[in-house]
Amino acid sequence: MAGHKLTVENLSFSYAGAAPVLRNVSFTLRPGGVTTLLGANACGKTTLLLLMSKNLKPNGGRVLLDGRDIATIRLKDFARQAAVVHQKNTAPDDLSVERLVAYGRIPYSSLFRGRKAEDGERVAWAMEATGIADIARQTMGALSGGQRQRAFIAMALAQDTKLLFLDEPTTFLDMRYQVETLRLIRELNVKHGLTILMVLHDINQALMYSDEVIGLKDGMVLAQGPPAAVVTEDAILALYGVRLPVRGEGGRMWVLPV
Amino acid sequence: MNSHSGRGSAPWSRVWRGGAACALLALLTSGLFLLALKSGSIAVSWGELWRGLFVEYNPRVAAVYDLRFPRVVVALLAGAMLAASGLFLQAALRNPLADPGIIGIAGGAAFTAALVGAFFPMLYFSKPLFAFIGGILSFLLIYRLAWKGSLDPVRIILVGVAVSATCAGLSAALFGAGANPLISGLVQRSWGDVRQLSLYAATGILAALLLAPACNYLALEDRTARGLGINADLLRGVVSAVAVMLASAATAIIGVVGFLALIAPHMARRFVGSDHRILTPFCLLLGAFVLLAADTLGRLVAAPAEIPASVLMNVVGGPFFIILLQRGERIGRS
Numbered sequence: 001m002a003g004h005k006l007t008v009e010n011l012s013f014s015y016a017g018a019a020p021v022l023r024n025v026s027f028t029l030r031p032g033g034v035t036t037l038l039g040a041n042a043c044g045k046t047t048l049l050l051l052m053s054k055n056l057k058p059n060g061g062r063v064l065l066d067g068r069d070i071a072t073i074r075l076k077d078f079a080r081q082a083a084v085v086h087q088k089n090t091a092p093d094d095l096s097v098e099r100l101v102a103y104g105r106i107p108y109s110s111l112f113r114g115r116k117a118e119d120g121e122r123v124a125w126a127m128e129a130t131g132i133a134d135i136a137r138q139t140m141g142a143l144s145g146g147q148r149q150r151a152f153i154a155m156a157l158a159q160d161t162k163l164l165f166l167d168e169p170t171t172f173l174d175m176r177y178q179v180e181t182l183r184l185i186r187e188l189n190v191k192h193g194l195t196i197l198m199v200l201h202d203i204n205q206a207l208m209y210s211d212e213v214i215g216l217k218d219g220m221v222l223a224q225g226p227p228a229a230v231v232t233e234d235a236i237l238a239l240y241g242v243r244l245p246v247r248g249e250g251g252r253m254w255v256l257p258v
Numbered sequence: 259m260n261s262h263s264g265r266g267s268a269p270w271s272r273v274w275r276g277g278a279a280c281a282l283l284a285l286l287t288s289g290l291f292l293l294a295l296k297s298g299s300i301a302v303s304w305g306e307l308w309r310g311l312f313v314e315y316n317p318r319v320a321a322v323y324d325l326r327f328p329r330v331v332v333a334l335l336a337g338a339m340l341a342a343s344g345l346f347l348q349a350a351l352r353n354p355l356a357d358p359g360i361i362g363i364a365g366g367a368a369f370t371a372a373l374v375g376a377f378f379p380m381l382y383f384s385k386p387l388f389a390f391i392g393g394i395l396s397f398l399l400i401y402r403l404a405w406k407g408s409l410d411p412v413r414i415i416l417v418g419v420a421v422s423a424t425c426a427g428l429s430a431a432l433f434g435a436g437a438n439p440l441i442s443g444l445v446q447r448s449w450g451d452v453r454q455l456s457l458y459a460a461t462g463i464l465a466a467l468l469l470a471p472a473c474n475y476l477a478l479e480d481r482t483a484r485g486l487g488i489n490a491d492l493l494r495g496v497v498s499a500v501a502v503m504l505a506s507a508a509t510a511i512i513g514v515v516g517f518l519a520l521i522a523p524h525m526a527r528r529f530v531g532s533d534h535r536i537l538t539p540f541c542l543l544l545g546a547f548v549l550l551a552a553d554t555l556g557r558l559v560a561a562p563a564e565i566p567a568s569v570l571m572n573v574v575g576g577p578f579f580i581i582l583l584q585r586g587e588r589i590g591r592s
Contacts, residue, residue: 053484074487075484075487077487079486084481086479090479092533094533095477095533106475
């Protein structure tokens with residue numbers, strides 16, 4: 001599986017004049033897997049994602065995509081290899097869903113090249129895969145929270161990348177849309193072979209939908225591995241500062257967050 | 259699938275509607291243009307106007323050609339430029355209250371233009387260029403002062419008001435309290451002014467139309483735009499520079515006209531929505547129409563006295579601005 005081996009090497013970062021957010025972070029994303037970043041608020045998860053998507057420049061260390069430092073990859077080329085769904089998304093209310101999803105083809109556009117049939121096909125596919133084909137003509141202002149989230153995921157899919165990053169894709173959604181979104185993410189991984197990295201707040205969702213979890217604490221990697229191995233009562237105490245019971249039954253594990 | 263049949267017809271109908279709206283407005287503007295040429299203290303009939311312009315010499319039509327015609331053309335060009343400038347500033351700063359007059363760009367431009375006119379009269383014909391430099395300087399100053407990690411929409415207005423006041427004060431100190439004598443609205447505009455303005459108008463309007471599709475991407479979050487391979491900071495810089503150039507050049511010729519650049523984009527969005535590919539041409543036409551309408555109305559309503567277009571714009575624009583502040587509306591709510 002070429003084209004999506006992502007490695008983070010000794011990454012350090014601090015915002016100007018502030019304490020370091022990330023300290024010497026290193027890991028390799030499992031190719032073809034779903035990896036979830038876990039950690040308390042302000043542990044550096046979002047910052048890490050921004051560094052991995054060329055939105056911030058590291059103070060030290062580097063991010064390698066197939067062995068190449070992403071700092072040397074042009075923004076446009078990077079957008080053909082990795083797509084990001086951020087936590088906060090804005091779009092004009094009167095923009096149609098289809099137009100928004102078609103923005104995902106911008107990395108492939110140029111001044112001298114018109115729209116290709118391939119663009120239309122990819123956009124149609126992305127809307128089909130996220131189940132929003134039937135609302136393609138609706139405007140963004142008319143959508144529910146879950147539909148909005150799907151539209152932005154579809155835009156990322158239209159970018160036709162091997163890597164997909166999602167920053168708290170379930171945070172503003174009610175239960176049903178949370179589950180739908182996570183199932184969709186799993187399906188994209190299984191059916192379409194995307195390597196996925198996401199930030200989640202809910203440990204149980206991480207347990208259910210990831211192949212690997214990375215626990216981040218005070219800007220350092222505390223643990224990385226399969227969820228069953230990493231998510232223990234001690235690890236939760238270390239990550240979140242609270243002791244919670246971890247239960248298991250029939251190969252499934254869950255944490256009681258109360 | 260049902261949902262797929264006729265895909266593409268929706269966007270096309272939207273383009274068609276936008277095109278129709280632009281065509282209609284262009285027609286209205288042409289009508290207003292003819293009306294503005296005909297009306298005023300020197301009365302000419304349609305026939306006289308036609309024959310005087312294209313067939314034979316007529317002293318009254320010649321006077322209209324020398325005095326009224328350039329004024330009308332300047333009003334059209336400057337109106338279009340100001341409206342597009344406001345539209346682009348609003349897109350670049352993601353601030354629906356942005357207006358080159360309110361945030362101090364026009365003040366800086368007018369001041370440098372007047373300065374050059376007063377102390378280096380031989381550079382008179384590069385006035386728009388120096389206004390552009392002044393406009394850019396005030397824009398950078400305002401941006402710098404209003405920047406606190408991000409641009410606070412209200413803070414930029416407050417800083418702009420301060421910069422405007424400073425520039426107006428400096429102008430008054432140098433040229434007397436009245437106003438500056440070198441820039442006097444649309445009255446007495448000549449063909450020389452048209453020539454000076456048209457270079458900047460042509461460049462700026464062309465740039466605006468070319469940048470229009472990219473302006474749509476500024477309505478997304480910067481992170482999202484970058485994720486699509488768009489250098490959002492660079493794009494914002496270019497769009498801002500075009501906006502400042504349009505506003506500065508127009509201001510160098512007709513002085514500070516407030517609120518047009520604020521109102522025209524808002525009206526235009528009401529009519530054709532927020533897609534800049536349609537919004538930009540519509541806004542250009544609307545600006546031209548509104549400024550010429552204000553100028554013509556000002557000439558006719560209290561003849562032989564004249565109410566400057568800028569005064570009319572202030573009377574209408576002030577309350578409009580207050581309504582916008584009250585609504586606290588934002589482009590592209592999340």
